[in-house]
Amino acid sequence: GAVVSQHPSWVICKSGTSVKIECRSLDFQATTMFWYRQFPKQSLMLMATSNEGSKATYEQGVEKDKFLINHASLTLSTLTVTSAHPEDSSFYICSARTLQDSLEDTQYFGPGTRLTVL
Amino acid sequence: EDQVTQSPEALRLQEGESSSLNCSYTVSGLRGLFWYRQDPGKGPEFLFTLYSAGEEKEKERLKATLTKKESFLHITAPKPEDSATYLCAVCRLVFGAGTILRVKS
Numbered sequence: 438g439a440v441v442s443q444h445p446s447w448v449i450c451k452s453g454t455s456v457k458i459e460c461r462s463l464d465f466q467a468t469t470m471f472w473y474r475q476f477p478k479q480s481l482m483l484m485a486t487s488n489e490g491s492k493a494t495y496e497q498g499v500e501k502d503k504f505l506i507n508h509a510s511l512t513l514s515t516l517t518v519t520s521a522h523p524e525d526s527s528f529y530i531c532s533a534r535t536l537q538d539s540l541e542d543t544q545y546f547g548p549g550t551r552l553t554v555l
Numbered sequence: 556e557d558q559v560t561q562s563p564e565a566l567r568l569q570e571g572e573s574s575s576l577n578c579s580y581t582v583s584g585l586r587g588l589f590w591y592r593q594d595p596g597k598g599p600e601f602l603f604t605l606y607s608a609g610e611e612k613e614k615e616r617l618k619a620t621l622t623k624k625e626s627f628l629h630i631t632a633p634k635p636e637d638s639a640t641y642l643c644a645v646c647r648l649v650f651g652a653g654t655i656l657r658v659k660s
Binding site (some may be wrong): 439441479480481482483515528530532542544545546547548549551 | 587588595596597598599600601604642649650651653654
């Protein structure tokens with residue numbers, strides 16, 4: 438149980454284009470989803486927390502107008518990188534917290550999306 | 556500010572050579588300490604959650620322990636497939652930098 442998927446796995450785009458990444462909880466409902474970014478040989482950095490039906494909460498230093506997050510349902514959250522630039526190239530990972538685990542804070546991670554902006 | 560420090564940064568072991576990874580933390584009110592395993596190019600895989608000092612959890616060759624200031628991930632008789640980056644995290648998942656483990660056969 439507790440499987441999280443992401444789509445796409447890889448994306449290469451030109452500078453200035455927008456890229457949408459989907460995160461789905463496949464076998465459970467997730468009231469809260471998290472988006473992380475990971476640069477090579479570095480640990481995961483939390484970008485934002487999204488709750489179903491409400492606006493996302495962004496971490497300090499993360500531009501909310503650049504990284505648009507939509508958590509439209511209990512099984513789907515999307516991250517849109519708007520007007521992507523080469524410095525946005527990174528490994529983006531989402532995670533989801535189950536309703537049952539809401540008191541335990543255990544998060545289950547997706548496989549990640551590798552974004553390369555040329 | 557919550558902080559997590561992992562050591563060593565990298566660890567090379569021979570197959571069967573047991574060792575421990577350390578995770579030191581500073582938090583205001585621990586709501587759980589988490590261990591994850593991450594393989595290259597993949598998302599972290601959940602291993603353990605520990606909530607209180609003295610707690611221990613085991614899974615195959617791995618055992619996690621917790622004190623008031625740190626957690627240890629003990630690896631007993633590791634195999635090459637145990638090679639990965641091991642991450643610990645606290646609270647809202649403030650991650651340590653990870654320990655890269657390489658097990659040679």
